[in-house]
Amino acid sequence: MLKPIATATRELVNLDGVWRFAIDSRLPESPWTAQLDTPLEAAVPASYNDLFTDPEIRNHVGWVYYQRPVRVPRGWTDDRVLLRFGAATHAARVYVDDRLIGEHIGGYTPFDVDVTEHVTAGAEFRLTVAVSGDLSNETVPPGKIEVTGAGRRKQVYYHDFYNYAGLARSVWLHSLPQVAIDDIVVTTGHVGTVGSVHYVTHTTGGDEVRVRLRDARGVIVAEGSGREGTLEVQDVTLWKPGAAYLYDLEIELLTGAAVVDTYALPVGVRTVEVRGYEFLINGEPFYFTGFGKHEDTPVRGKGHDNAYLVHDFQLLEWIGANSFRTSHYPYAEEVLEFADRHGIVVIDETAAVGLNMGVVGGLAGKPPFPTFSEQYANDRTQGAHAQHLRELIERDRNHPSVVMWCIANEPASNEDGAREYFEPLVNLARELDPTRPLTYAVVLFATFTNDQIIDLFDVVSLNRYYGWYVAGGDLETAREYLARDLQGWIDRVEKPIMMTEYGADTEPGVHSVWDKVWTEEYQTAFLEAHHEVFDRFPQFVGEQVWNFADFATDNGLHRVDGNKKGIFTRDRKPKSAATSLRRRWRGLDGRKPGTTEH
Incomplete structure (x- = not known):
């Protein structure tokens, strides 16, 4: 799917701005048949959850409605006319005047709706977009809806970031020639x-x-x-x-x-290859330095913002990062275009996060029921996952910055049924793009002794939290666990090994002369302990810290105002660990630690 651009034969009109807005419980049936009866307006692009002070809107389960008038340029008489949505999280229905003319499921990939037969060049129409942030075990990412004792519907999900919803990316009206x-x-x-x-x-x-x-x-x-x-x-x-x-x-x-x-x-002309324990770009060994990130900023939620885009890349350059992972969903197309222009390497990830009932069992890792079962990740879930994977690869396969596909974050790859679930998805990804390596982020419960799918993939990408969730506050033990873990994977598979998550929650401004968790000093010591272990292994090809910046979560008892593992605060102020990382990464200059070769 080509992104709309202006050419000698194509035109586009940006529909971003402030739209009428309401939640379904405050509207009559079929609200798209008239102007929305609401005093509210919402910004597009932006998630709607943090825009309003009303908690009923922030925690809404169900459909919300956006609406605005749109005028078709009068010169488009002989052209096809389409609406383009950068994303609608997680499902959308599109109405032109009184008629439903398009639907899409999947919250982080774009879709077009052809409105040619329903609009007139030079005339105005009423555009209404219904968006649902609801998740079930048959969506990607998965979740479930519970009903509380008070009769309120509540969204439950198994990923550790806030379930923002709405029109978080730009909306366009664009023209195409009849033959295109x-x-x-x-x-x-x-x-x-x-x-x-x-x-x-x-x-x-x-x-x-x-x-x-x-x-x-x-x-x-x-x-x-x-x-x-x-x-x-x-x-x-x-x-x-x-x-x-x-x-x-x-x-x-x-x-x-x-x-x-x-x-x-x-x-961009370049090659990507995995050879033995090496990850090669243009035939040269590449060592990843960088972060897992999130599309997450104050007020906007997951709304794309070009000012944050520019500033975030400036911070990546300042700290010496050469890469990031689009955890845990595809980012806006503008992000990849910027990475293409500025030489930042991207691991591009699907929205398949939360495919792991072991997480519900806590550190014991004992699922309440099997992850890969009719109760949770079933054939219909796999179908939704396949469709999302197809839309991701078809959107992003021409970007030189994208060097690897990550098809899931922390799935239950240690459970029975994992192979039957993932092998068809791996085959699909290789069919859609045979040129890039494949990986998945390996959860702590999946070890080198019990993981059932690593042979299907090209790179071992580990999410590990020794010194935080395991051996919290004990960096000596953390080093031992980490070294044993890395050696176990090296002995099992001849594949490049990298860390896609490691980090410690850190409250800005909390300090101590001792190794106390949550302090800025502990975050620095935590990272340095991991780096000392990484540098022992020539088979190790990269380190991506979790996370680039603090981000919003569904605050439970173990979260205070979000996840605080960021090296930068949510408003992009550096914590003490940032200077330590800067010294390390800017000194590497693309080299594997401990070597002099590029």
Whole structure:
């Protein structure tokens, strides 16, 4: 699915702003058939939960309604007209005037709704969007809805971040020619100084496809024709971590001699490969430094914000990070585009978090019932997971910054049924994109002795909390546990091993001369203890701290105002550990610790 852009044959109108807003319990039946009877307005893009002071809205279970008038540009008479939603968390129904004209399930991937037959160029229509944040065992991520003794519906979920809902990404009205370029798939490679850009185009008709590749100065470096082909680039400049270089692939669709559609796609020429214990980018060993992140900011919730986007990447550069994981869902397309332009490496993750009943059992890891069962992760869950995986890969496979797919966070890979659940998903991911390695974030309960699916994947990505949830406050024991764990995985599989989560909750401003948990000093000591162990193992290929910044959670007894494992506060102020990480990461310069080779 191509992102809408303005070209010589395409136009778009941004619909962001302030929309009428109401929750279903305060509206009559079929509220989309008239102007919403509500005094409330909500910002788009933004999650709605933190916008209002009313707790009934913040904790609402059910549908909410957004509404605004939209005028179609008068010059679109002969074009197809579509609505594009960057995301609607977690399900959406789209109404034009009185009619339902589109639906989508999945809260973090975009979708288009064709409204051509329902609108008129130059005229106005009433756009109403119903959005539900409800989760069940057949959604991704999963959850359940309980009814309290007072009769109130309550959302329960098994992931440790707040279940923000709403229209968190931009909404667009855009035009397409009747005969159009529908999709483009690009794969790149290089042999010596000669690069290759293989392209496949999908169209809704037309006679001929012409392609041109321009360098960063706008000079044409290769040309071709046909719906599929390979362009050779002499003296290619590779896309590299920390040194991004992008070409522009221009595609024209012709009917007869007339150009009926055009599209331009940024392309970074680079390769990704796993060889033994090494992770290679452009044939060179790569060592990940960075974070698990969240789309999470005050007031906006998961609403995309370009100011935070720029500032967060500035902080990544300041601290010396070269990568991040899109934990625990696909981020806005603008984030990946920014990473493409600035040379930041991305592990791109699905929204499959919470597929683990062992988490409900606490540190004992004993599930109340099997995770992979009709009660919880069943065939319908797997189907939703597959659809989400398909939409993620089809959206992001052309981004050079994306070097690996993470198809789940902390699933119950130690439980029976895990293989039957995940093997078809792995096969699907490899079919959709055979060029990138696959991984999943391995939960603490899944060890090198009992994990049942690691052979299906390319990289071992460990989430471990020795010194926090296990051996809390005891860094000596934490080192022993961690070293034993890493050695066990090395002995079991010949695959690259990295840490995708390790961290300690830290309250800003709490200090102590002793190793006391929750202090800024303990967070620093915790990280340094882990780094000392990482550096013992040449098979270890990366460290991503949990988390980049503090983030909102459904505050239970073990959380005070959210998860505090951030190296930065929620408003992006550095904690003491930030300077320690900066010294380490800026000194590595892409090297594996303990080596002098790049």
